[in-house]
Amino acid sequence: MPYTMIYMIKKVIAPLLALTRALLSALLAISLSTERVHASAHTLRDRTAARRALRGGQPVSNRIILPRSVRSTPATRRQARLNRRSIRRIEVPEIPVVTGRRESTSTLSTLSRREQRRARRLAERPISLRQQVIDAVNLERAKFGLAPLLHHNSLEISAQEHARDMKVRNFFSHENPEEERSGDRIKKTGYGVVNAQTCRCSYKVYLGENIAKGQDTVEQVIEEWMASVTHREAMLSEDYDEIGVGILNDIWVLNFGSVSITKGR
Numbered sequence: 001m002p003y004t005m006i007y008m009i010k011k012v013i014a015p016l017l018a019l020t021r022a023l024l025s026a027l028l029a030i031s032l033s034t035e036r037v038h039a040s041a042h043t044l045r046d047r048t049a050a051r052r053a054l055r056g057g058q059p060v061s062n063r064i065i066l067p068r069s070v071r072s073t074p075a076t077r078r079q080a081r082l083n084r085r086s087i088r089r090i091e092v093p094e095i096p097v098v099t100g101r102r103e104s105t106s107t108l109s110t111l112s113r114r115e116q117r118r119a120r121r122l123a124e125r126p127i128s129l130r131q132q133v134i135d136a137v138n139l140e141r142a143k144f145g146l147a148p149l150l151h152h153n154s155l156e157i158s159a160q161e162h163a164r165d166m167k168v169r170n171f172f173s174h175e176n177p178e179e180e181r182s183g184d185r186i187k188k189t190g191y192g193v194v195n196a197q198t199c200r201c202s203y204k205v206y207l208g209e210n211i212a213k214g215q216d217t218v219e220q221v222i223e224e225w226m227a228s229v230t231h232r233e234a235m236l237s238e239d240y241d242e243i244g245v246g247i248l249n250d251i252w253v254l255n256f257g258s259v260s261i262t263k264g265r
Contacts, residue, residue, distance in 0.1 A: 129218065130156070130245040136222045137235055137243065137254070144236055152257065154191035155244025159253040161185065162211075163246035172213050172251075182209035182255065192259050203261040206239040210254035221252050 127135075131151075138148035162185055166172055175181050187193055192205040210231045215221035225231040234240075239258060246253035 129247055132218045133222070133245045133247070133252070133254070134243055136218050140222065140226060140235060146236060146238060147241075149240060149243040149256070152191065152242035152244055154189040155186065155242055155255040155257050156246065157244070158182075158186045158189050158191070159209075159244045159246030159255040160248070161246070162209075162255075163248040163251045163253045166211075166213075166251055167248050172211070174209055174211060183207045186255055186257060191257055194259065194261065199261065200264045201261050202264065203259065205260075206237075206256070206258045208234045208237065208240060208256040210234050210252075210256075212252040214250050215252060216250065225254075 134149065134151060141148060162176070162182070165176060169177065171177065176185075183192075186207050192207060194201075194203045194205070196203065210225055212221050212224060212231075215224065225235060234254070234256060237256070240256040241258035242256070244255045244257075246255070
């Protein structure tokens with residue numbers, strides 16, 4: 001084949017063929033796009049209903065098929081959008097606005113439910129041995145119409161330290177080998193220590209202690225304390241407002257206290 005013919009095929013005929021192929025592809029795409037059907041809300045609902053009916057084995061009826069020219073017009077698409085908006089407007093319920101007394105009632109109900117959940121959690125927790133002792137002492141006080149004693153951390157620290165000291169140094173007494181008594185040990189924790197000049201006040205401090213050894217249960221130690229005149233008087237004294245419990249093996253210690261401060265003029 002002559003060189004001129006090869007040159008014409010490469011430079012002229014091949015580009016013309018490529019251009020013709022591209023034009024044909026474009027014309028085919030345009031023709032397909034003009035035949036595309038734009039689905040409206042009505043057609044989508046119809047198709048969905050038809051598919052459900054076919055799956056259920058029921059005949060498809062009352063189906064309205066619009067002409068393709070009508071379905072693809074801007075007017076039908078606009079109407080379909082309006083229909084969808086009206087459907088949403090009907091289906092979405094209005095949320096009532098809670099104001100005034102109803103809002104406070106809702107807040108109170110939330111707080112009450114929270115307190116109920118907290119009470120249930122506390123009720124499910126096991127009661128410590130120290131708390132059982134405090135409850136037993138308050139039960140005895142309630143029999144005589146006396147106010148319950150409240151737990152105080154400093155009194156518990158002094159009571160527990162005295163129980164540990166008696167266990168480690170093997171003695172059993174209100175007075176330790178250094179001749180410190182319950183009032184001295186309790187005041188070391190800071191409980192009942194008041195500077196009258198600083199606060200410019202008058203005050204009264206009441207401190208007391210019960211000890212026991214060899215009892216296995218709370219019921220046993222409370223029963224023996226109530227059988228002792230001095231221990232019973234301490235448990236039922238009106239001078240005390242607070243209590244702390246120390247327990248180590250079979251050694252039991254109760255520390256009682258109250259601090260009454262009167263401001264000066």
